[in-house]
Amino acid sequence: MAKLNETDVIKTDKGHEFTVGEIQHSNRIVKSATPKQDLSWYVKWVSSALIFTAVMMRSAQGESPEQVQTFLMADRILSLFGCMGWTWVGFLWKDRALIVLNSVIVFTLGVSILGSLI
Numbered sequence: 483m484a485k486l487n488e489t490d491v492i493k494t495d496k497g498h499e500f501t502v503g504e505i506q507h508s509n510r511i512v513k514s515a516t517p518k519q520d521l522s523w524y525v526k527w528v529s530s531a532l533i534f535t536a537v538m539m540r541s542a543q544g545e546s547p548e549q550v551q552t553f554l555m556a557d558r559i560l561s562l563f564g565c566m567g568w569t570w571v572g573f574l575w576k577d578r579a580l581i582v583l584n585s586v587i588v589f590t591l592g593v594s595i596l597g598s599l600i
Contacts, residue, residue: 522574529567536560555598562591 486492488503500508517523539557544550565587572580 516575522571525567525574526571529564529571532560532564532567536564555595558591558595558598562588562595565591 486502488501488506490502491499492502492505493499516526536557536559539553539560542553544553565584568580569584569588572578572584
């Protein structure tokens with residue numbers, strides 16, 4: 483493959499044209515460091531959606547003590563599955579920070595859920 487120089491033009495999938503120099507020296511063109519459209523991409527977004535939903539459950543106010551307890555349990559379960567997904571993503575990416583953080587959260591939520599069921 484021939485080496486590109488700074489004046490060569492690259493066309494994106496969306497039809498935008500940039501020179502190699504523009505891409506190399508631009509502060510506005512940012513390439514994501516994480517993989518796209520592979521298994522980890524889907525797991526991270528589903529896990530994030532679960533955690534977002536859990537936070538909404540956490541902030542919801544029930545009209546009765548039973549409803550509050552239902553929201554609390556839903557928060558814990560959704561958070562558990564969301565963090566399990568992020569732990570898996572951490573393993574796929576070999577990212578120790580994601581693995582440690584989410585493993586501790588999964589353990590803590592698991593203990594909390596078991597404690598409330600026993």
